[in-house]
Amino acid sequence: xxxxxxxxxxxxxxxxxxxxxxxxxxxxxxxxxxxxxxxxxxxxxxxxxxxxxxxxxxxxxxxxxxxxxxxxxxxxxxxxxxxxxxxxxxxxxxxxxxxxxxxxxxxxxxxxxxxxxxxxxxxxxxxxxxxxxxxxxxxxxxxxxxxxxxxxxxxxxxxxxxxxxxxxxxxxxxxxxxxxxxxxxxxxxxxxxxxxxxxxxxxxxxxxxxxxxxxxxxxxxxxxxxxxxxxxxxxxxxxxxxxxxxxx
Numbered sequence: 001x002x003x004x005x006x007x008x009x010x011x012x013x014x015x016x017x018x019x020x021x022x023x024x025x026x027x028x029x030x031x032x033x034x035x036x037x038x039x040x041x042x043x044x045x046x047x048x049x050x051x052x053x054x055x056x057x058x059x060x061x062x063x064x065x066x067x068x069x070x071x072x073x074x075x076x077x078x079x080x081x082x083x084x085x086x087x088x089x090x091x092x093x094x095x096x097x098x099x100x101x102x103x104x105x106x107x108x109x110x111x112x113x114x115x116x117x118x119x120x121x122x123x124x125x126x127x128x129x130x131x132x133x134x135x136x137x138x139x140x141x142x143x144x145x146x147x148x149x150x151x152x153x154x155x156x157x158x159x160x161x162x163x164x165x166x167x168x169x170x171x172x173x174x175x176x177x178x179x180x181x182x183x184x185x186x187x188x189x190x191x192x193x194x195x196x197x198x199x200x201x202x203x204x205x206x207x208x209x210x211x212x213x214x215x216x217x218x219x220x221x222x223x224x225x226x227x228x229x230x231x232x233x234x235x236x237x238x239x240x241x242x243x244x245x246x247x248x
Contacts, residue, residue, distance in 0.1 A: 001188070002058055002195040004054070004174070005235055006034065013045045016200070019232045020239030024049060027056035030199060034058060035075050039084060042208040046085045054082040054088040054118060057108075064094040064122040071104055074110050083243035088115050090145070092122025099126060100135050109140055119144045121176060129159070130166060137168035145197055147177030156181055157190045164192055180235035188245045189195060202231035 005016035013024050025033035026045050035057050039132050042055055057065070059073045066074070071093070078089050093104040100123075109117050110216040119141045126132035129149060136144055146163065148156020153175045163173045175187065176197035184196070 001193075001245060003235075003239050003242055004195065004197045005230065006030065006056075006197065006199045007230045008034070008037070008041075009229075010041065010044045010048060013049050015232040016230050016235050017049050017051050018102065020148035020243075021050045021051060021235055023054065025054040025056060025197070026086075027058070029061075030201070032061040035061065036074075040081055042081060042086060043084050052087040053085075054090050054116075055084075055086040056120065057081070057089050057091045058120070063098055064092050064125065064161045065101075066093055066104065069144065070081060071108070074108060076187075078111050079199055082112065082115055086115060088118055088142070090118040090120040092120045094122055094125055097127070099128070102135060102139065105139055116142045118142065118174075121145050121147065124149050124177075129163060133167050133173075137171040141171060143172045143174050145174050145176040147175070150177075151221070152178030153187060153191075154192070155180060157187060158195070181234055181241055184238055184241040185245065188242070196238070198235075198241065200231050200234035200238060202229055202234065204229040 002022045004023040004025055005021040006027060006139050007013050007016055008027050008030045013026065016024060026042055028037045029035045035058050036056060046053055057074050057077050059070050081089055091108055093101040095101045117140065123132060124145050143236050145151050146160060148159035149232045150156030153160065160175050167173050172195055173193065174195045174197050175191055175193050179196050179198035
């Protein structure tokens with residue numbers, strides 16, 4: 001089984017690789033669900049890590065209905081990530097009713113080739129997941145990230161199991177959203193997926209002097225004094241659990 005770790009820093013990408021991850025998704029600002037990473041971050045990770053890397057292409061927080069100017073930015077970002085050496089990009093564009101925006105996605109996928117293309121969790125907003133899976137396969141997506149239309153994979157595990165049974169042969173459904181080492185054995189049994197996507201985050205106390213930071217930049221939300229980091233311990237636990245499941 002394959003473990004993909006989503007991370008937003010070079011240090012965390014290195015930690016995930018050392019802990020046993022098999023693939024990385026690189027983004028910025030995981031606290032808002034992830035945005036397109038900077039060229040600097042993507043280039044640094046590709047230079048430092050040997051694992052295949054997926055670049056998230058998401059130009060802003062919020063919904064996945066994009067204007068033409070935003071689609072142009074996404075196409076430019078895809079082109080740049082390809083030049084840097086990314087092996088894949090994760091994208092998603094929806095119509096106002098939640099259906100996949102085929103007209104917008106086709107040129108983005110064409111722009112991305114020969115990289116692999118992943119449909120990120122915008123998929124979980126689609127009202128008809130069966131139709132969306134078929135459309136994703138026709139468009140040429142290699143993978144779809146999904147929590148089964150629920151807030152977490154644990155809550156959506158029954159639908160995810162159905163999705164794996166129903167997905168076209170060339171399309172891999174990857175459970176994503178709250179995948180935890182605490183539940184991975186149960187999830188593997190319930191869903192039967194061969195690929196898994198997790199962030200494995202933990203809180204880290206910030207080194208910033210908050211009395212100074214809050215005086216200089218009062219608009220910065222620093223109240224709890226913590227930063228999010230990829231937990232090497234959590235990645236190791238997930239990797240070991242999946243390896244044990246593979247050997248059974």
